[in-house]
Amino acid sequence: xxxxxxxxxxxxxxxxxxxxxxxxxxCAQDVLERADGLVALSGARLTPVRRxxxxxxxxxxxxxxxxxxxxxxxxxxxxxxxxxxxxALEFLVEQGLAHRxxxxxxxxxxxxxxxxxxxxxxxxxxxxxxxxxxAAAVREALDAAAGLLGFRVERxxxxxxxxxxxxxxxxx
Amino acid sequence: xxxxxxxxxxxxxxxxxxxxxxxxxxCAQDVLERADGLVALSGARLTPVRRxxxxxxxxxxxxxxxxxxxxxxxxxxxxxxxxxxxxALEFLVEQGLAHRxxxxxxxxxxxxxxxxxxxxxxxxxxxxxxxxxxAAAVREALDAAAGLLGFRVERxxxxxxxxxxxxxxxxx
DNA sequence: CTTGACGTGTTATGGTATTACATACATAGA
DNA sequence: TCTATGTATGTAATACCATAACACGTCAAG
Numbered sequence: 001x002x003x004x005x006x007x008x009x010x011x012x013x014x015x016x017x018x019x020x021x022x023x024x025x026x027c028a029q030d031v032l033e034r035a036d037g038l039v040a041l042s043g044a045r046l047t048p049v050r051r052x053x054x055x056x057x058x059x060x061x062x063x064x065x066x067x068x069x070x071x072x073x074x075x076x077x078x079x080x081x082x083x084x085x086x087x088a089l090e091f092l093v094e095q096g097l098a099h100r101x102x103x104x105x106x107x108x109x110x111x112x113x114x115x116x117x118x119x120x121x122x123x124x125x126x127x128x129x130x131x132x133x134x135a136a137a138v139r140e141a142l143d144a145a146a147g148l149l150g151f152r153v154e155r156x157x158x159x160x161x162x163x164x165x166x167x168x169x170x171x172x
Numbered sequence: 173x174x175x176x177x178x179x180x181x182x183x184x185x186x187x188x189x190x191x192x193x194x195x196x197x198x199c200a201q202d203v204l205e206r207a208d209g210l211v212a213l214s215g216a217r218l219t220p221v222r223r224x225x226x227x228x229x230x231x232x233x234x235x236x237x238x239x240x241x242x243x244x245x246x247x248x249x250x251x252x253x254x255x256x257x258x259x260a261l262e263f264l265v266e267q268g269l270a271h272r273x274x275x276x277x278x279x280x281x282x283x284x285x286x287x288x289x290x291x292x293x294x295x296x297x298x299x300x301x302x303x304x305x306x307a308a309a310v311r312e313a314l315d316a317a318a319g320l321l322g323f324r325v326e327r328x329x330x331x332x333x334x335x336x337x338x339x340x341x342x343x344x
Numbered sequence: 345c346t347t348g349a350c351g352t353g354t355t356a357t358g359g360t361a362t363t364a365c366a367t368a369c370a371t372a373g374a
Numbered sequence: 375t376c377t378a379t380g381t382a383t384g385t386a387a388t389a390c391c392a393t394a395a396c397a398c399g400t401c402a403a404g
Contacts, residue, residue, distance in 0.1 A: 019321060045370095047382070066360070079384045082361065087383080102274040103329060105360060105391095120314060122323045133321055138313040142292060142332055145305045149190055150337035151294045157275060157331040160314055165322035219351070238391070251353045254392065259352080277360095277391060 019131055019164050028058035031113060035097050038114050044095060049078055053088040054097055054109060063106035063130045101130060103159050108132070118156055124164035126171070131164070190283075190294070190303030191336045200230035203285060207269050210286050216267060221250055225260040226269055226281060235278035235302045273302060275331045280304070290328060296336035298343070303336070 035054060039046040046054075056072050057064060066085045073088075074080030089107050092098035097113050100106075101121050110119070111132055118139035122131045138158055146153045163171065207226060211218040218226075228244050229236060238257045245260075246252030261279050264270035269285050272278075273293050282291070283304055292307035310330055318325045335343065 019323070045382085049383075081385055083363090084384070086361065102331075120317055122318050122321065122325070124323075125326070131321060131323065133317045133323070135314065135317050138310060138317055138330075141310040141313040142307065142330060145292055145307050145310055146294050146332055146334070149294065149303060149305055150340070151191070151296075151303065151305070151332070152334045152340060153294070153332040154297070154334040155332070157329065157333075158310075158314060159274075159329040160318055160323070160325040161328070162318070162324045162326040168322070168324060217351085221352075253354055255394090256353070258392065 019129060019166065024058070024061045027111065028055070028061075028109075031058055031097075031109065031111065034113050035095075038097070039095055042095060044091070049073065049084065050088045050091050052076070052078070053085070054092055057092075057098055057107065057109035061109075062128075063101045063104050063108040065104075065106050069107070099132070100157075101159060102157055103161065104130070118158070120158040120160065122160050122162065122164070124167050125161050126167040127164060129164055190305070191296075191301060191338065196230070196233045199283065200227070200233075200281075203230055203269075203281065203283065206285050207267075210269070211267055214267065216263070221245065221256065222260045222263050224248065224250070225257070226264055229264075229270055229279060229281035233281075234300075235273045235276050235280045237276075237278050241279070271304070273331065274329055275333065276302070278302075290330070292330040292332065294332050294334065294336070296339050297333050298339040299336060301336055 032051075032055065035051075036046060052073065053069055056069055066082065066089060069089065070080065070082060070085035073084060078084060089098060089100075092109075093100055093107070095113075096110060098107050098109050099119060099121070101108055101123070103121075103123060108121075108130055112119075112134075118135055120133045120135035120138050122133050123129075135158055139153075139156060142156055142158070143153050204223075204227065207223075208218060224245065225241055228241055238254065238261055241261065242252065242254060242257035245256060250256060261270060261272075264281075265272055265279070267285075268282060270279050270281050271291060271293070273280055273295070275293075275295060280293075280302055284291075290307055290311035292305045292310050294303045294305050295301075307330055311325075311328060314328055314330070315325050
């Protein structure tokens with residue numbers, strides 16, 4: 001482990017940790033527990049496949065293609081046809097437990113489920129790391145820009161391609 | 173024509189026109205002329221295929237899939253294999269003459285080529301209209317959010333799904 | 345006139361996502 | 375309990391999106 005976790009370890013939650021090395025096991029556990037509660041609240045069901053997909057996303061701690069997820073599922077005895085993965089992923093996205101990263105045709109676990117947030121994704125073009133940045137301000141600006149045209153925003157996709165801190169150093 | 177165009181008709185350029193009915197022919201003409209100049213400046217070449225693809229995007233005035241564009245090209249005697257369309261589209265995107273709308277796996281002509289802009293796309297989930305909104309403020313907010321994590325943004329994708337003005341009315 | 349850069353055409357393939365239908369499972373109501 | 379209903383899963387087939395690799399042609403610089 002990169003650091004010792006108390007149950008409220010901030011490193012897993014803080015934005016700044018997104019690009020830092022740390023122990024994912026704790027974050028995963030914490031997120032899973034919250035997921036159970038959130039889903040129950042919304043009246044939906046976190047079935048075995050769905051829960052497993054979330055676990056997989058949390059374990060890998062990276063953006064995964066639907067077919068990558070599917071391979072893992074199939075290896076564990078679940079169905080091995082694309083809809084199995086896509087349906088579970090879609091469910092998780094709807095519940096706010098995962099996000100879709102369109103630039104990568106991939107999915108990633110949400111690290112802050114339940115907290116109302118309009119995430120932005122920061123994708124490093126060198127190391128391919130994806131970080132979820134808090135982007136309430138971005139969403140506000142987008143709502144404002146859309147409002148000027150009379151458009152009402154329901155869902156938004158905000159993704160940035162660029163260089164993460166460590167790749168900036170190496171490039172310099 | 174929905175309205176009579178002077179060569180400096182603002183309706184085609186103004187954001188508010190994005191969702192308004194108007195004559196596209198003039199906008200297209202204007203954009204094409206500017207495209208010629210811009211490409212020349214950058215040392216690139218707006219070859220027949222490339223120019224035709226831009227014309228097609230302008231004519232249709234909607235987000236088009238690469239294969240839609242390809243069909244049009246093929247019907248006019250150009251190559252009918254995917255790379256023909258993808259290469260031309262990629263060129264136009266690089267030159268800032270077109271944009272890629274990832275949510276739709278589609279491309280659309282840029283309505284304000286040459287003006288430095290970080291566009292946001294507003295996609296109506298009912299009528300599928302796509303509008304390009306000025307989003308300098310959004311980009312600034314994104315840069316700021318990324319900066320807090322030490323991430324340097326190079327390119328960004330900002331897309332919103334929601335309801336355009338007229339579909340809001342109909343829904344109400 | 346040769347070389348090299350660029351653009352186009354074509355074949356082939358790989359990756360992503362959805363439709364449609366069949367089956368199983370859970371829960372609520374008779 | 376039994377059945378009806380909605381929801382979830384499994385599967386087959388297909389559609390859609392995108393790229394790699396190679397061949398050919400053109401044009402301008404040396």
